[in-house]
Amino acid sequence: MSVKHSLLALLTQGPRYGYHLRAEFEERTGSTWPLNIGQVYTTLDRLERDGLIEDQGDDGAGHRIYAITEAGRAETEDWFAQPSRPSNPPRNELAIKLAIAVTTPGVDVERVIQAQRSATLRALQDVTRAKRSTGGESRPADLAGLLVLESLIFTAEAEIRWLDHCEAAVLRAARSGQLPAVPAAVSAPAPAAMPSRTAVPTTAGTSRRHTSSQQKDR
Amino acid sequence: MTGVARHSIPQHPLEPTVRPVTQGMPPRQILELHQVSKVYGDGITVVAALREVDLTVNAGEFVAVMGPSGSGKSSLLALAGGLDSTSQGEIYVRGTPLSALSTAERARLRRRAVGYVFQDYNLIPTLNATENVSLPLELDGVKPAKAQRQAKDALRQVGIEDLANRFIDELSGGQQQRVAIARAIVGDKALILADEPTGALDSVTGEEIMAVLRRRADAGAGVVLVTHEARHAGWADRVVFLRDGRVVDQATAQNDPHSLLADPIR
Known part of the structure; x- marks a missing residue:
């Protein structure tokens, strides 16, 4: 999970306390994903339970200081070495909506x-x-923030290109009289262009189900 | 606010001046399309490229036009730049109706007030990069030394000042495209019309060109960009969507920093 590993990675640069970690996480990610401080402490508790960090006590100013352990360093290195597995992106909802839209008359x-x-x-x-x-x-944090913003730009750009593709496919299908009755034309565009692998089965499955029930109604 | 020197002499209505954007002042319309239609051919071969399009571009505004092939984007730009005539409706550039101008007056308006980036560049192969950029200024009576200075500044803005003395056939496609962009922005044009100006450029250079157009708009020019690239349209204040010759939708930047933030990670 990215928050857990991000906090571990921050701790590789030296001991820190909860608020410090939150501020640093947000600065390095362009403040795009605000962190709940409760989540920071819950995560730190779990990291400590798993032996990845250790509690070094109070710093004298009321801050509980945490330091990374050798196991924590190994876990961080492993995180950087492994590819990220995409979780369900918000556009899944859009893919489902479009799949339902093209199969719903009217x-x-x-x-x-x-x-x-x-x-x-x-x-x-x-x-x-x-x-x-x-x-x-x-500054490195500026570059990091810029890269996060670029990632949002690429994501939005991909979504718009996908919408253009869907529109062209829908228009072609409509011209040839294939919509909304023919399932193949309906479910084809979305999975073919989906940026995320995880969304494909959900989208295709959903659209197929609705298409077949629609045909039954007719 | 961007400070730009004002002319001290009375200004001709077609005179190009980039004005600073003034907060609190009513918007000044640089380009207006009123119910503009354009039809090509006749009889059974008639094709409607634009249908009753209304569009206003204010000083300091950057507008992107998007739409599928054949939706009328390039026709809109050609009409706005006075390169073609409307079938119906009227186009005003800085309040001047284009239909009221003679061919010579239209040409003068284009030279002085309108910078146009053509898809196929339209550069003159027998002139070098600087001369291509300075030519419209010199035709308009600007002294050669001053025109060349301005041309070199425009070439610098698009990142090719070191190619100023190269002839067009000594330049790559991307470099030629940047010369065409320099020619469009030279002389602080009031209206810049750009038809897919980054097609031959890599993504980083394309972004630099967007930054140049953005700066022109921020300095008070009206900018209209035809593009199929969403990331470039993202630089605009407003995006106009064309389909089958009609404006079907517009997207205006919300300018809400909170819209960038995700919900807190739980």
Whole structure:
């Protein structure tokens, strides 16, 4: 889990206390994912329980200081060495919505796609604006924040390209009279272009189920 | 606020001046399209490229136009730049209706107030990079030394000042595209129209060009960018979506920093 390992990685640079860790995590990730301080302490408790960090007591100013153990260092190295496994991204919800939309008679799929495209572009405008206002790459934390913003830009860009692809596929299918009755044309576009592997079975499965029940109704 | 020197002499309506964006002032319209339609061909071969399009671009505003192939993006830009005439409706550039201008007046307006980046660059092969950029200024009476200075500054802004003396056929496609962009921004044009200006550029250079266009808008110019790249449209204040010649939607930046934040990780 990224919070656990991020905190471990921060502790490889020396002992720290909870608020310090939270501030550093947020600074290095461009403040994009605010951390709940309760979550920080819960995670620190678990890390200590698992022998990955140790409690070094109070620093005299009321801060409980934690230090990484050898096992913690090994765990951190392993985290950097292993590829990340994507968890379900928010766009799964969108893929499901589109899959249902193209299989539901009377839904204006182009409008659904355009509404999403506009919303994603607005988000892209905001992220681009944030990127412009960053102070360059003079400090490692600035570079880190910039890279996080770039990741949001690439994600939004991919989503818009996927929406363009869906729209073209939907229009082609509509022109050839395949929508919404033919299941193959319905479920094909989304899985083919899905950026995340995890979303494919859910999306395809959902759309197939709804398509077959729709055909039964007819 | 970006400080830009004002001309001390009375200004011709078509005179190019980039104005500082003034907070609290009503927006000044640089480009207006009123119910603009464009039809090509006739009879059974008629094709409607644009249908009753309304669009306003204010001073200091960066507008991106997106849409699938054949949606009318390039037609819109050509009409806005006075390169083509409307079938119906009217286009105003800084309040001047284009239909009221003679061919010569239109050409002068384009030279003075409008910077246009063509998809296929439209550079003159017998001139070097600097001369390509300075030519419109010199045609307009700017002294050669000053025009060349401004041209070199524009080439510097697009990152190719070291290629100033190269002839066009000595430049790569991406370098030629940057010369075309320099020619469009030289002389502080009031309106910059760019048709897919980054097609031949790598992504980092493409971003640099967006930054150049953004700076022109922030300095008071109206900028219209036709693009199919969402990441470039992200630089705009407003994104206009065209489909089958109609404006079907617009997205305006929310400018809400909180929209960037995820929910706290639990």
